[in-house]
Amino acid sequence: xxxxxxxxxxxxxxxxxxxxxxxxxxxxxxxxxxxxxxxxxxxxxxxxxxxxxxxxxxxxxxxxxxxxxxxxxxxxxxxxxxxxxxxxxxxxxxxxxxxxxxxxxxxxxxxxxxxxxxxxxxxxxxxxxxxxxxxxxxxxxxxxxxxxxxxxxxxxxxxxxxxxxxxxxxxxxxxxxxxxxxxxxxxxxxxxxxxxxxxxxxxxxxxxxxxxxxxxxxxxxxxxxxxxxxxxxxxxxxxxxxxxxxxxxxxxxxxxxxxxxxxxxxxxxxxxxxxxxxxxxxxxxxxxxxxxxxxxxxxxxxxxxxxxxxxxxxxxxxxxxxxxxxxxxxxxxxxxxxxxxxxxxxxxxxxxxxxxxxxxxxxxxxxxxxxxxxxxxxxxxxxxxxxxxxx
Amino acid sequence: xxxxxxxxxxxxxxxxxxxxxxxxxxxxxxxxxxxxxxxxxxxxxxxxxxxxxxxxxxxxxxxxxxxxxxxxxxxxxxxxxxxxxxxxxxxxxxxxxxxxxxxxxxxxxxxxxxxxxxxxxxxxxxxxxxxxxxxxxxxxxxxxxxxxxxxxxxxxxxx
Numbered sequence: 001x002x003x004x005x006x007x008x009x010x011x012x013x014x015x016x017x018x019x020x021x022x023x024x025x026x027x028x029x030x031x032x033x034x035x036x037x038x039x040x041x042x043x044x045x046x047x048x049x050x051x052x053x054x055x056x057x058x059x060x061x062x063x064x065x066x067x068x069x070x071x072x073x074x075x076x077x078x079x080x081x082x083x084x085x086x087x088x089x090x091x092x093x094x095x096x097x098x099x100x101x102x103x104x105x106x107x108x109x110x111x112x113x114x115x116x117x118x119x120x121x122x123x124x125x126x127x128x129x130x131x132x133x134x135x136x137x138x139x140x141x142x143x144x145x146x147x148x149x150x151x152x153x154x155x156x157x158x159x160x161x162x163x164x165x166x167x168x169x170x171x172x173x174x175x176x177x178x179x180x181x182x183x184x185x186x187x188x189x190x191x192x193x194x195x196x197x198x199x200x201x202x203x204x205x206x207x208x209x210x211x212x213x214x215x216x217x218x219x220x221x222x223x224x225x226x227x228x229x230x231x232x233x234x235x236x237x238x239x240x241x242x243x244x245x246x247x248x249x250x251x252x253x254x255x256x257x258x259x260x261x262x263x264x265x266x267x268x269x270x271x272x273x274x275x276x277x278x279x280x281x282x283x284x285x286x287x288x289x290x291x292x293x294x295x296x297x298x299x300x301x302x303x304x305x306x307x308x309x310x311x312x313x314x315x316x317x318x319x320x321x322x323x324x325x326x327x328x329x330x331x332x333x334x335x336x337x338x339x340x341x342x343x344x345x346x347x348x349x350x351x352x353x354x355x356x357x358x359x360x361x362x363x364x365x366x367x368x369x370x371x372x373x374x375x376x377x378x379x380x381x382x383x384x385x386x387x388x389x390x391x
Numbered sequence: 392x393x394x395x396x397x398x399x400x401x402x403x404x405x406x407x408x409x410x411x412x413x414x415x416x417x418x419x420x421x422x423x424x425x426x427x428x429x430x431x432x433x434x435x436x437x438x439x440x441x442x443x444x445x446x447x448x449x450x451x452x453x454x455x456x457x458x459x460x461x462x463x464x465x466x467x468x469x470x471x472x473x474x475x476x477x478x479x480x481x482x483x484x485x486x487x488x489x490x491x492x493x494x495x496x497x498x499x500x501x502x503x504x505x506x507x508x509x510x511x512x513x514x515x516x517x518x519x520x521x522x523x524x525x526x527x528x529x530x531x532x533x534x535x536x537x538x539x540x541x542x543x544x545x546x547x548x549x550x
Contacts, residue, residue, distance in 0.1 A: 142487075210513055210517075254497065255497045255498060255499055255500060256497065256499045257497065258495055258496050259517045259518070260517075
């Protein structure tokens with residue numbers, strides 16, 4: 001009977017996720033909002049249909065490791081050289097401002113250091129899918145602002161993974177001493193060495209891959225390399241997601257890997273939504289309703305939304321202004337960098353699973369994802385009025 | 392009746408032959424730079440009838456390959472998978488798009504000493520239509536394509 005329940009849970013999760021993904025795609029919203037909603041619906045928040053979260057937990061983690069690995073494969077090292085300093089500065093401005101705001105807010109609420117670090121980290125990443133879609137509708141994707149936002153979003157992914165790595169290591173260590181940092185340093189050194197070796201022997205690795213006889217074994221070997229790197233980083237007490245991302249980045253230089261990317265995307269399309277549904281299932285507002293008034297939960301949630309929005313507008317906007325853009329353009333860039341729906345959720349789930357954040361803050365993180373995705377198109381249209389008027 | 396224009400033993404011979412021996416039958420390598428506007432490539436495809444070009448970096452090393460079919464990417468912006476909401480078209484002005492934006496990076500290459508069946512094997516493994524043939528220093532010598540095979544084995548010619 002146990003296997004039937006596991007199958008039922010997985011089928012239910014995939015079915016609802018894909019149906020709601022389709023709905024979101026039709027209303028021009030990121031599909032991840034559909035996955036999350038599916039999780040909220042089947043989880044304890046609404047219907048409580050999942051027999052055991054454990055049944056989908058392993059799939060969820062494999063799914064997110066694969067997504068981060070794919071993220072690495074899709075970004076190339078040379079791509080970062082292409083985007084100028086301006087783009088890196090805009091992304092960094094947003095990351096710093098959001099981190100500081102989240103960190104300070106958790107301090108004001110009286111949380112301990114690990115929660116401060118995690119709330120700061122949750123607010124930092126950006127996911128600009130909605131922005132790109134809106135700019136395209138306005139026919140502004142190819143303006144200077146559009147290019148800066150697209151570039152900054154790519155840089156932002158890297159920053160997000162680094163922030164996750166740092167925060168995860170700091171929080172999982174009970175005391176930060178030189179000795180406790182040693183394995184983390186060794187882990188980082190190992191990943192860097194691996195990246196260097198893969199780059200150096202990329203041609204040899206590609207020759208080795210093409211000699212494999214079994215059908216699709218080049219793809220499976222690359223996938224196993226990603227999983228192994230993730231495991232290795234976890235062994236050194238770094239987040240496994242960090243290893244997956246950086247090995248993906250290193251492997252992207254191997255001849256032919258770009259051709260294997262399509263298979264990786266296909267696999268990710270099936271298994272990664274399980275992680276986002278899992279993220280929705282983890283939300284359990286009933287757990288906190290008893291101890292906190294509804295007013296308090298909403299107050300904290302909405303404050304997180306406000307900080308997340310203000311952090312990006314101020315951080316990215318000021319960085320854009322400092323790099324030579326005018327006020328209108330800077331505001332548009334700040335708003336464009338506002339949406340969340342990716343690495344932030346990963347950080348929130350990691351935070352919740354290691355007990356660094358509670359349900360109240362987790363609720364705020366999810367609220368930010370929905371609010372920012374729905375509000376960005378409306379606000380961007382207003383912000384770009386100066387441009388639309390001109391054209 | 393055979394579909395092939397070659398006899399069975401002749402096909403075996405083609406498969407077993409070394410690529411360096413048939414280099415003269417293959418497409419000469421058209422080398423282009425990654426910052427070249429895509430318009431020029433379109434003109435070359437039209438005027439010379441080529442179906443792929445090798446993209447080389449500053450030192451003449453292969454950095455990518457661009458084929459006719461890659462031109463269709465102009466209609467679509469390839470945003471990273473995780474950012475995708477819906478397909479986004481590229482810049483409406485074709486002259487602003489460069490080869491870099493539509494090429495396949497780090498393509499598969501094969502030494503000229505390899506055999507024809509090695510190339511076919513790679514094409515099926517990676518589901519690709521073109522392989523860059525390089526010498527032992529990594530300099531591109533020719534492009535081995537499905538088009539060549541179709542012509543050689545079945546006598547099918549593309550117009």
